[in-house]
Amino acid sequence: MNPLSLVRHLALLGLAYAALVAETSVVPQLNPGGATLRPLWIVLALVVVGGRGSAIVAWAALLGFTSDCLRGNGPLGLDLILATVAVCLLPSEWTRRRIHSITITTLIAVLLITGIESTSRLVRILIVSPNTSWLTDTLPTTVVGSLADALVSSGLLLIVLLGLRGFRRSLGRMLLPAPLST
């Protein structure tokens, strides 16, 4: 592992801890449009675009496990499995090398959050009330709710990434020497 990679993993660890703190302190008080922000899955999207290969799977498992611990019901380990499967199902072009496109990053966040959240909620509902019509009863509301969460979380990620890009460009303009005028 080269030093740059180590720094990157430490930064991701810091982000994951910040997401854990946000999920337990700030996020419960924020409900934009009735949706719930999921900072842990935002970090997972950043892991996918910033990491490569097996490291992505390990981070997905860690973040999934953290999400499991934050949920009030259901089995421990469900989100871990779902997050691992979700990152394995992503197209190989997204996991093989680092992605610099903000659009693809946002798209990855939408796909991951919708997939993991809706499946996790459906399974947890099935475990608590195992009746025959659980899928037809709960699928529409669960998917719509998960999609709303995904859009809100991805929207926040998009705003932050655009802000960072703008800041980096303005910083670059400030640091570069001004062209000589005639």
Added chain:
Amino acid sequence: MRAATNWKPPAICLVVGLTLIAVPDPITSSIRSHVIDLARPGQQAVAELVVRLENWHPLERTASVTHDHQRDLEAARLEIRRLRIANSRLIERSSDVRTGSPRPPLITTDLVPARVLGHETIAAWQAGRILDRGHGLTVDSLVVEPGHATLDLGIDSGLARGQPAYAGRRVAGRISRVGRWTSTLQPLTDTRFRGLARLARRGRDRPVFAARGMLEGSGDGFCQLTLVPATEVVARNDLVYTDGRDQPGGWPMLYGTVVRAELPEGAPHWKIRIRPAINLEELQNVEVLTRTLNPQRINSPGVLAQ
């Protein structure tokens, strides 16, 4: 895809996930609590940051010198008021010491009333059929446990794991898991329930207390009282009350009644079967015992020394 060629990391993660799913409930609760506790330093930092942001007034830095003087004058006035209040408290305290009146207790208890959520409400919540007007009533915020009743109070009402719950003067159980708005009640008949208990016979106007023991849930709608020495007298229809110093109001609560008491040959302890005083199936309201630091003790005299 690289993950397709290197299948070991996903396989290991899946095995870990499946192992965690198979872990029994008490261990998962402990793991969840430890992970949430990890976030506590960060939560404290966020709380301090919020307080600092609330108290931050950048425009005051550009105010005129006159405004600063007025502020100093106001601060001095407040200081004088504070000292006067502290002085009066010291006088009060010295008179208390002279008259011998005791100080207020450090911890105060409060009984918080809670309702038991019905199966239909829980099902509607899980199916997302409750109108929440944008308050984020997600499925995750509902806490449920098999065989445990769900109460409509959670962390927002000061509930915490382990707090006892009563129905009138009868013990219903204790809080086992707490969410943001809801919590679950571990009934006293649950096999993991333990509590200090004391036997009592019916007296003329009050129960006559006798041997002490440990009440444990049997898991079949009854409880058993253990660790009662064979030398004690135990009879059918004896009452079983809570024991210990931390009783609400200083009076014990009723667990139930002895329905069977056997003393096997040569055994050091009685085998006692208890019928709970409460009908858990028809339980609709409970009162949860919460403990908080007494504000009178926080504002105790001694501010002059600060």
